[in-house]
Amino acid sequence: MSHWIILPVIMPAILAPFIVLAARYHIGIQRVLSVAGVLALVVLNLALAWQASDGSIALYQLGDWAAPFGIVVVGDRLSTMMILLTAVLALFVLLYAIGSGWDERGRHFHALYQFQLMGIMGAFLTGDLFNLFVFFEVLLIASYGLMIHAGGNARLRAGVQYVMFNLLGSTLFLFALGAIYAETGTLNMADLAERVQLIGPEETVGIRVAAVLLLLVFAIKAAVVPLHFWLPSSYAEAPAPVAALFAIMTKVGAYAIIRVYTLVFPPDVDVTAGLHGLWLLPAALISLGLGMVGVLAAKKLDRLVAFAVIGSMGMVMIAIAMFTPVSIAAALYYILHSTFAAAALFLITDLVRSSRGHLELQDAPPIAGAALVAGLFFVAAIAMTGLPPLSGFVGKLLILHAAFESPLVVWAFAVILSASLISVVGFARAGSTIFWKAQSIAPAEDSEPVPAPSVLSFVAVGGLVAMLIALTVFAGQVHEYTQEMAAELFAPEPYISTVLDTPGKLSEPKEGY
Numbered sequence: 001m002s003h004w005i006i007l008p009v010i011m012p013a014i015l016a017p018f019i020v021l022a023a024r025y026h027i028g029i030q031r032v033l034s035v036a037g038v039l040a041l042v043v044l045n046l047a048l049a050w051q052a053s054d055g056s057i058a059l060y061q062l063g064d065w066a067a068p069f070g071i072v073v074v075g076d077r078l079s080t081m082m083i084l085l086t087a088v089l090a091l092f093v094l095l096y097a098i099g100s101g102w103d104e105r106g107r108h109f110h111a112l113y114q115f116q117l118m119g120i121m122g123a124f125l126t127g128d129l130f131n132l133f134v135f136f137e138v139l140l141i142a143s144y145g146l147m148i149h150a151g152g153n154a155r156l157r158a159g160v161q162y163v164m165f166n167l168l169g170s171t172l173f174l175f176a177l178g179a180i181y182a183e184t185g186t187l188n189m190a191d192l193a194e195r196v197q198l199i200g201p202e203e204t205v206g207i208r209v210a211a212v213l214l215l216l217v218f219a220i221k222a223a224v225v226p227l228h229f230w231l232p233s234s235y236a237e238a239p240a241p242v243a244a245l246f247a248i249m250t251k252v253g254a255y256a257i258i259r260v261y262t263l264v265f266p267p268d269v270d271v272t273a274g275l276h277g278l279w280l281l282p283a284a285l286i287s288l289g290l291g292m293v294g295v296l297a298a299k300k301l302d303r304l305v306a307f308a309v310i311g312s313m314g315m316v317m318i319a320i321a322m323f324t325p326v327s328i329a330a331a332l333y334y335i336l337h338s339t340f341a342a343a344a345l346f347l348i349t350d351l352v353r354s355s356r357g358h359l360e361l362q363d364a365p366p367i368a369g370a371a372l373v374a375g376l377f378f379v380a381a382i383a384m385t386g387l388p389p390l391s392g393f394v395g396k397l398l399i400l401h402a403a404f405e406s407p408l409v410v411w412a413f414a415v416i417l418s419a420s421l422i423s424v425v426g427f428a429r430a431g432s433t434i435f436w437k438a439q440s441i442a443p444a445e446d447s448e449p450v451p452a453p454s455v456l457s458f459v460a461v462g463g464l465v466a467m468l469i470a471l472t473v474f475a476g477q478v479h480e481y482t483q484e485m486a487a488e489l490f491a492p493e494p495y496i497s498t499v500l501d502t503p504g505k506l507s508e509p510k511e512g513y
Contacts (some may be wrong), residue, residue, distance in 0.1 A: 002058040002416070005075040007044055008083050008121040011037060016114035024108075031098050034110040038094055041087040041117065049080040053288070055480070055488060059127075059500040061155040067127065067499050074127040076334075077485040080253055082124040085336060086248050089343055090117055092463040096347050097241035099456025100354070105150035111151070115142035115247065124254050127499055129180065129187040132256065133173050136221070138175035140166050142248065146242040147234065158237035165230035176213035183207045190499035192264045193492060200272060210492060211265050215280070221253025223313050224280075225287040231310055232294070240350030243302075244343040250313050251335050257320055258328060263491040263496075269324045281321035281408055285368055285415045288314030292419040295426035301352060301359040304430055305345045308384050312338040318416070319399045319499040322406050325486040330398035332482040336384065337391040337471055344380040344464035346375060351453050351461070352434060361433045373453075374435040376461050380429040383468045386420050390473035396420065398479065 015037045023029040051058065058075035061067070094113065096102075103109040119138035126132050140163065149161040181187055183206045184195040199207055216227070223231040231250075237241045261267075291311025298304035314337065319331035351373050353359050379390070386392040396416065403412040471478060488494070 002075070004044070005048060005058040005125065006060045006073050007061075008048070008087075009073065009118055009125060010043060011044075012114040012118040012121070013039060016111045016118065019111045019114065020108060021503040027104055030110040031103065033445055034094060034113060035091075035355050037097070037114060038087065038091045041121075042084075042091055045080065045084040045087045047287060048075055048085045049077075051075075052080040054078050055484070055494070057495055058066070058093045059498055062193070066501060068191035071131055072127040072188065072499055073122075074123060074190075074495070075497060077481075077488055078255070078259070079124045080252070081336075081481075081485065082334070083121050085251075085339060086117065086120050086124070088467065089339060089464075090245060090249055092460045092467075093244045093343060093347070094461070096244070096350075096457055099454040102150070102240070102241050102350075104237050108145070109149055112142050112145040112243075115147060118142075120252065121250060124255060127189055128296060129189060129192070129260075130177055133170070133177060136173065136252075137170060137254070139249070140170070143242075143246065145240045145367070146245075149239050149242060152237075155239075156235040162230050162234040165220060165227075172220075173217045176210045176217060179206055179210035179213065183234070188499070189260070189263055190492075190496040193496055194500075196264060196269060203272075205333035208481040211509065214260060215257070218253045218256045218327050219280075219283070221256065222250050222317060223253075223287075223310055224283050224317055225290055225310075225314075226283075228287065228290075228310050232303060232306040233348075234307040235309060236300070236412050240346050240353070243306075247339050247342040247346070247397065248303075250309065251316075251339055254313070254316050254320060254331070254335060257317075258331070258489065261323065266490070266492075281318065281406070281412075283322050284314050284317035284406075285319060285411060287311070288419045289299045289304055289415050290314075292426065295423050296429075298426065298430075299362060301349050301363055301434065302346075303432055304361075305342065305349055306424060308345065308423065309338075309342050311423065312342060312384065314419075315396070315399060315416070318319065319402055319413060322402055324402065325483070326405065327399070327402035327488050328489060329479065329482040329486040330395065330402045332389075332485060333398055333471075333475075334395035336478065337395045337468065340464050340467045340471070341380055341383040341392065344376070344461055344468070345384060346462070347461045348377050348380060349459075351376075351457065354453060359429055359432050370435060375460075376433070376465055377431055377435065379465050381393045382432060385427055387424065387425040389472060391468050391475065394472060394475045394479075440457045484497075 011093050015033060019030050019033055023033060052075055060073040063069040119135045119142055123132060126135060144163050145157055147162060177187060184192055186192055186195060192324050204503050220227045235246055250455035288311050291307050291314055294307030295304050298307055319327045319334060321467065349359065383390040383392040386396040400416060401415060403409045406412060
């Protein structure tokens with residue numbers, strides 16, 4: 001049993017209350033502790049991802065209680081990649097929050113930030129559906145506190161809307177867990193994978209209802225149409241560093257769908273056969289189209305980026321809905337790309353707001369540091385819209401390649417290519433309005449000069465853009481790794497045997513396809 005795998009959950013859980021109790025009135029100490037904690041998470045998660053890269057699976061049993069009776073934390077290729085992605089994202093976002101002074105505009109930012117990381121890490125590492133629900137609730141509580149950070153009526157209204165939608169999801173989650181436990185007597189995912197296989201064809205009603213409810217819950221988290229209404233206002237009104245961190249939040253829903261519907265309810269199980277194919281792919285196509293139409297129609301830059309997030313999640317869900325090893329590998333690559341691209345765009349939006357005072361897509365004088373901000377926006381927009389040569393283009397090609405195996409291949413190609421064109425027009429309109437046309441407008445004579453953003457703010461945004469470039473340069477190696485990951489997901493015997501500690505079952509990972 002590995003004790004290291006529990007540390008990504010324990011470290012922020014301990015650091016958050018320590019910040020509140022020992023450094024409540026000392027923002028400098030809070031910053032040092034918070035940055036040190038996130039740096040430690042990056043190093044630790046990198047080591048865990050490296051350990052899992054050969055197919056080995058780390059297991060931690062809380063209280064030394066074996067599954068399925070005890071709580072287990074499991075680290076395989078997928079979960080360790082997701083926690084490493086979260087830690088790297090959190091580091092750059094935290095640096096921006098410090099450099100821009102956002103962490104000083106309200107109370108307990110750093111403590112809530114650590115609690116948020118605790119919830120995200122736990123959601124990715126847990127091997128139990130009930131504890132997935134628990135970590136979802138930790139996410140909800142911490143994210144609500146972060147969303148209303150620095151106050152304001154608009155932010156409070158958006159936060160209430162966000163909480164209401166997610167409470168609906170939590171209620172459905174509880175119903176689903178109750179139905180699953182009534183049908184199987186367990187909530188451990190590895191144990192469920194075995195027990196669902198034993199359900200006879202005449203007893204499938206209860207478990208199919210539970211599987212549908214789970215899919216709805218995860219679709220709410222992933223902001224899939226028609227369950228996406230909470231996202232535009234919530235992300236647009238949230239403080240910029242919070243919105244950037246929330247770029248990983250929709251990926252929690254995508255991760256949960258991949259995990260549960262390859263391990264517990266895989267496509268080849270008769271009990272839930274064809275369940276996800278009935279509506280998930282059409283909903284994903286609509287999400288992509290609607291998101292990019294929102295990009296074109298947006299009148300404010302923050303709304304534009306929020307709709308781009310919906311569109312990018314539609315792209316991810318198109319790949320996931322096909323449920324083949326090729327499509328899941330493509331989805332995992334696109335998850336990495338879209339997380340960094342969305343976070344970079346939210347932070348660039350704040351750079352624009354800090355100089356202009358508003359985010360309306362209308363003519364205004366040039367912003368402070370316009371050349372550098374425009375360059376960063378240009379690169380991030382190219383990545384988000386999927387233009388060559390950056391990672392968005394690579395991810396789009398991988399998803400289009402995977403779509404050849406789908407009966408809706410014509411629709412997939414039509415929607416993806418059309419949405420890409422629309423998004424290019426939308427981002428080009430926004431960029432030309434904010435950066436190009438602004439050069440011909442002189443500032444008012446009585447206006448005071450706005451100081452340029454801090455160097456640390458540019459370092460943070462530049463780091464996210466650098467990650468997009470790295471994903472492009474090392475696209476071959478990253479995609480090869482996601483292929484191995486997908487092969488592992490569709491051959492879950494090592495995961496099941498490790499968690500349940502059952503001798504005689506396959507204990508070594510299968511070769512990649």
